[in-house]
Amino acid sequence: QKEVEQNSGPLSVPEGAIASLNCTYSDRVSQSFFWYRQYSGKSPELIMSIYSNGDKEDGRFTAQLNKASQYVSLLIRDSQPSDSATYLCAVDAGGTSYGKLTFGQGTILTVHP
């Protein structure tokens, strides 16, 4: 069974700090990786996608992918209270599993003023 594991949290950081969210996946052939943000009572919203090893930056967000270690992370710089949400790591294994996102359980992030 394909699994996606996230650091359990909850994670609490002060405003302005860096929040680090981690995710590991079991299927070595996974091809596409996504971070979604979900506010309470709302649907998931895409934050970042990453497909190649290395870092990908978008504003305050940086996604990091290491396929050899089967590890993907999300860094949020200059964290703001509005970043407080559940962050979901999602993996698309591709191949015959193409289109089926497998989600981690989510990490609850709280940014306190």
Next chain:
Amino acid sequence: GAGVSQSPSNKVTEKGKDVELRCDPISGHTALYWYRQSLGQGLEFLIYFQGNSAPDKSGLPSDRFSAERTGGSVSTLTIQRTQQEDSAVYLCASSLGLAGGHETQYFGPGTRLLVL
């Protein structure tokens, strides 16, 4: 443009009744997905439609669950003889459906189903 829309936003039903949940994908998106999010199970894949191909139903939890997609656009998820464990948020997503992978799925607001 409009995002993915779902209806109803909330549904309360009695155990044993059938329910239909509707999803309208983003215009031009050929791929459509249904997921379920519940407290104990997180976000789980249910079914995937791509164009005119046969749907991937591998995530449907039982034969009480079925889905169809008419005209390559709107989709309906039907749950027959609902059970209390079916209570969850049912999320629909769509993507462009391009060959080659790396598709980003965009989620609708969900339908919150409560089975009494």
